[in-house]
Amino acid sequence: MNGRAKAPAAGTVLNALATGVGSAFAIDAYTTADVSLDDTGNVRGKIEGVPDADTRLIERCVEVVLESADEGSSADEPSSLGATVRTESDVPMASGLKSSSAAANATVLATLSALDTEMEREDACRLGVQAAREVGVTATGAFDDASASMLGGVTVTDNGRDELLARDEVSWDVLVWTPPEQAFSADADVSRCQRVAPIADLVADLALDGDYGRAMTVNGFAFCGALGFPTDPLLSALPDVDGVSLSGTGPSFVAVGGRGVLEAVQERWKSLEGTTWLTTTQTDGTRTI
Template sequence: MDGRAAAPGAGTVVNALATGRGAAFAVDLETTATVMLDPDADEVTGEIAGAPDGDTRLIERCVERVVDRFGTGEGGHVRTDSEVPTAAGLKSSSAAANATVLATLSALGVEAANDPDADVTKTEACRVGVRAARDAGVTVTGAFDDASASMLGGVTVTDNTNDELLHRDDPFATHALVWTPPERAYSADADVSACERVAPMATLATDLALDGDYGRAMTVNGLAFSAALGFPTDPAVEAMADCDGVSLSGTGPSVVAVGDRADLKAVRRLWDDRDGETRLVETRETGARML
């Protein structure tokens, strides 16, 4: 009873910490999960490639939740391998959860698709991972915005207070430039009260996103949340003249700019002078998939 699946990371359009509403878009950095179920095993164990001491509670809980609903009590083992850096604001937890949920469904022979006639829709499969993330304590909001963008692809706008998908659209830019400084920031450690103080700007950004003005929504969000969470706004200011939108991604520390590849090269020349790593990636219309 084996299954494999992959899910992309994502960048932030609107951070949901202030109001419960958020938006995100998929980027072409993937996490792959391999799940091996055993009817005779009495527990689920996890492994993260390249991180022997990594926290495996999330991926283990994803397997357990899928088995509780669709299986017959199987245990087993899950391993993830990822291009998405952890604790960098690029939705590594959402990608891992989505890949693990789909891999477990695959191992059980359960179809997950956008087709309403499928055994389980991808949106509902996404909610399984979101609930597992809450169980594991790796998220404050449940991160349905991040998880839905990873699972469905494109850009999604959500209400995380009740895991409701408000809107989904195709990618609004072809490329994204990601700058990730050396430090890391864990979503569960974010200062929620500081974020709530920028709720008026978050509401404005959400309204822009619901109107399809994703680039300006990103920029409004990025300036507000960088200030609230104590990150510098200099990288965003450097990028504004040469991109469609730029934002702190998640609770940081990564900053993501979107636009045409040629325009983003000018931004990259500036960001390459900063400590850390700069990557030019494509946005994704497709989301998570079974392999």
Template sequence: MQGRAAALGAGTVLNALATGTGAAFGIDLETRATVELDPDADGVVGTIAEDPDADTDLIERCVSLATDRWGDGEGGTVRTDSDVPLAAGLKSSSAAANATVVATCAALGLTVGDDPTDPAIDVTRLDACRLGVEAARDAGVTVTGAFDDATASMLGGVCVTDNGADELRSRAEIEWDVVVWTPPDRAYSADADVARCAAIASMADLVADLALDGRYAEAMSVNGLAFSAALGFDPDPAVDAMPHAAGVSLSGTGPSVVAVADPDDPETDLDAVAKLWSDRPGTVLHATTDSAGAFVIDN
């Protein structure tokens, strides 16, 4: 009873902390999970390859919830490895949860897909996503439930969600080049100042309107400036990038900043953004958007 799966990292269009409405987009950085189930095992033991001392409550909870709901309560082991930097605002928790839930379904012999009317589909990706969000709340790694981050990681594309109701409001496929700057510091979503974010709810409503109108890049830039101020991050990296990018934002609760551009737009230059950001401490990553989402890795 073994399953392997991968899920995406993601960048932010709208931070959901202010109003509960959020938006995010999948990028081609992956977290992979390997799950081995044993009906005789007492509980679940998790390992995170990049940090053996890291808290594994989230991925262990994902396996337990999945086997309780769709299996017979099997225990076992789960191991993740990832291209997504931890605690950097690039949705590492959502990616780990999604990969783990899909891998657990694979270990149970269940088919995960998108069409709930297809008799060949045992578990929809949205239901798998909701279970991962439930595990994240149980593990205390999120304030909002991060359904926006989770759907972008699971489904790919850009997703706008109601995080209070765990409902997908819209989804679109996009093709952007992406540059990410991650400073040396780390920030944890559960530590974010929710009250400060609530103070900019009117700006978040504006960002939501832009996103629901399909103006995702503009929405990002407004979100980035507003939430950098609310969460106490320096807006200079985003401002420096704006002349060269279609959109740029603080991702999640930071500290990463993400810039995007249509690869066919001659008025944008993400290489220039990368050069500017490479003068700052930290790392610069090049990526692209991904509209395919999470998938099972064939053994």
């Protein structure tokens, strides 16, 4: 009764903090989850390489899947299943690259695999979002981030209703710059973000029209202002890239465009403290392995 799954990270097209509508795209960097079921009735989590990390999210993801399985069971008594869940990741934590959504998605699918149970991926995604809300690691519900990671490609969602408004498969080269500091999305100043709601509505319209590059760029300037991040990384990438934005609530920035263009921007971003890396979009989403 073991399961294993991997989920991609994601970058931002539209931050959902302003209006509840958000958009994100999956990138080729992963979090892997291993789940081993047992009869202890307890769930224990571990994040590789981070011994003091908060494991409540991945533990709650296992629990909500087990609870969902109990609800669908004809047994008179709830099961006494417990589990050990372990995650390891290429995605830096609290960097704006949806590490929590990736961890939740990987854990949910790994648990379903361990149970030998199938579920529509969109519904499985909602279980991870439920867990994230219950443990307080998200300010928006993060259905945009979670859906991009679970389904692959780029998604546009209404996080207030957990509704998928659009999904598109894209093939982009992606440049990421991640500063050394962390920024936890649950700590973001929502009231300041809500002040840019009219701009967020414009970004949503652009994204729903498939104009993702311009949507990203407008989002980047708006949310750098709302969240207090510098716009210099955006300006140093323009006008060459197709789109550039603050990712999530930061501190990472993401840019999309031609490989040669991104390599030139990478040279400029290398003068900034932190790490820069090139990757691509991912269209397969979360998968058992």
